[in-house]
Amino acid sequence: MNKLRETLREAIVEAGVKDGMTISFHHHLRNGDYVLNMVLEEIAALGIHDLTVNASSIFDVHEPIIEHLKNKVVTGLEVNYMGGKVGRAITEGIMEKPVIFRSHGGRAGDMENGSSKVDVAFIAAPCADDMGNLSGKYGPSACGSMGYAFSDAMYADKVVAVTDHLEAYPLADVSIPEGYVDMVVCVDKIGEASRIVSGTTRITKDPVGLRIAYLAAQVVKHSGYLKDGFSFQTGAGGASLAVAKYVEEMMEKEHIQGSFCMGGITGYLVSMMKKGLFKTILDVQCFDMEAIESIRDNANHQEISATRYASPQAKSCAVDSLDVVILGATQVDLDFNVNVHTDSQGYIMGGSGGHCDTAAGSKLSIVVAPLIRARLPLIVDEVLCKSTPGETVDVIVTQRGIAVNPKRTELKELLVKAGLPVKEIKELKEIAEAITGVPQQVKPEGRVVAKVLYRDGVEIDTIKSVK
Amino acid sequence: MRRTMLFLPGNTPNMLINGDVLGADSIILDLEDAVSPDEKDAARILVRNALKYQKAETCETIIRINPTESGFWMKDLDEVIPYKPHLIMPTKVDSAQVVQKVSAYIAEVEARHGMEVGKIGILPLIETALGVEQAFQIASADPRVVGLFLGGEDLTADLQCKRTKEGKEIFYSRSRIVCAARACGIEAYDTPFTDVEDSEGLVKDTKLAKSLGFSGKAVISPRHVETVNELFSPTQADIEYAHDVMDAIEEGKRQGKGVISLRGKMIDAPIVKRAQQVLEMELQMLGGVSIE
Known part of the structure; x- marks a missing residue:
């Protein structure tokens, strides 16, 4: 043959x-x-x-x-x-x-x-x-x-x-x-x-990004999930890596032995595994050379399929065992729905990837984003595209405060008790608008150019053309 | 409490908008060296707008204005005073008269806008040999003066010596500033450590400043804030001891004792004063007290 x-x-x-x-x-x-x-x-x-x-x-x-x-x-x-x-x-x-x-x-x-x-x-x-x-x-x-x-x-x-x-x-x-x-x-x-792949992925130097990352790490710390057996997913972006850095410091200080980490795998997560902070990396995608070397050489660095990572059709998948995930957003609305598909003008510039999968599977999903981006507030009345439903989003972390999904009253109490700047999501919106003013509503009204299916295959939203 | 005073260039909107969330006790919005002469107007407008929108609930705002021999300083004050910054930082201050001149003009602007006169404080930047020698006169020049701030970079140029990380060349100036400030019952703040990447050097320099009696230190990078805050904060042991001191005093009063001792040591007035300062800082660090 x-x-x-x-x-x-x-x-x-x-x-x-x-x-x-x-x-x-x-x-x-x-x-x-x-x-x-x-x-x-x-x-x-x-x-x-x-x-x-x-x-x-x-x-x-x-x-x-x-x-x-x-x-x-x-x-x-x-x-x-x-x-x-x-x-x-x-x-x-x-x-x-x-x-x-x-x-x-x-x-x-x-x-x-x-x-x-x-x-x-x-x-x-x-x-x-x-x-x-x-x-x-x-x-x-x-x-x-x-x-x-x-x-x-x-x-x-x-x-x-x-x-x-x-x-x-x-x-x-x-x-x-x-x-x-x-x-x-x-x-x-x-x-x-x-x-x-990138040569090396670097932690952000942007002070606002670092502030957000610091607060997100504090949320992780005080949520109660940061203990032996901890599992964690974060992206490869500079701010997500900064969260990993702060989490790493806390794990080292408190001698916490984690279970596994996932996400876009970078040298940073590899070094955390090498230090013994995590037992295993479950890797559906590598983002830099160090990650590739590690998956080649280290038996604890396991390649996993998208099915094993996040398929809702499988009898179980790794996101179901995930404690904490750090996610991004272009927009968040007052019901905690997150948009990662379009920009604020309605133009497609992303997609869910594993966003809604990990939000649904993890015990604690944390969205990190600057409260104001290019003069526009992050938090809006209604997102232009519902990529990830608010029911699965637990915490929004911005540089000016943390909003906790009202569903998670116990979590909110823990964070308030820890002295973190917890605010209502509406309050965060008002803080931003006090600086930027209330932006004019953009709402594309053209024909449907994209259908967004939730992880179970059911249509969750549509994206309309921008005229 | 000004453990850290973070410099932010007056012409960077993103930094100005977010300056108050970077963890510094105070932010210094800079209209002087960070802004080139052709950008002074734009920076003034940006800084004014930042003041307008910033509530600064947790962070004090200081405006560094241009030197009185420049043509800019009065315009600086015209723009910012109506928006009530906490402090004005005059630059290259080398005599009591400079402070008085700035104070008088602040009063004029305050009056012009129907504001209460005298509410805004002054933190003179001393960065010349003459300024160092005049430190006591400057510290006692005007009731608005809340402290003295040493600027090491310009000073070493004036002293005709090299600025080093070890800082031997400014040892005398540092001590003189601290002594003059303390003699007048006000605070003293140290020059920033300018190598953003050298975290070990930052720790050394900050420890030195604290050991000399400074109350805090300026920083030029947000990445230095956490370290400097930590080193200028009372330790957990300091806080516990301060609570014990106050408890012992209470107990002593209840028992009608004249002389009170704790852990075998007599508690005298300086110990009480120190304990009160520590507890005040603890309260502020917990966010319990807003800055006036």
């Missing part, structure tokens, strides 16, 4: 890609990904139209897809996250069919239960053998974990692996095994290494 194909075109033709089909991609190569553009270019050249692209995320590097949308090569788009460049074109109404937004857990879950069907999955693989054993840990385009690609491999009718680093069979340390893979194509380059 020979799975190796000479060219991408050969594999596309053999996989049977036809008008109206759904093809899928993962986003582990982030802004350095060449594969999605490469595949769509071949498909366009083959004269195929009316495809749905199900990509776990679309980044700015995927801007060429806009041409394929215009030319109707692609007429459907399903994502968990979308960067600002493509997001702008979508919001301005370039597509007829609304984009489907899912969460990371929701995407995996919908593939598992069959409600999201993929005909052909194209899996960028930093390392592969000729029978289709795949890994993200080695090769010039290494990305570490390949967590989001597992469900594509398992549930797509046909699976094409695209690599730039072929090793002799059998590949050691396999992430996705050959049993799922139909064909392997070796190309010159699947990505730009410097854009796949």
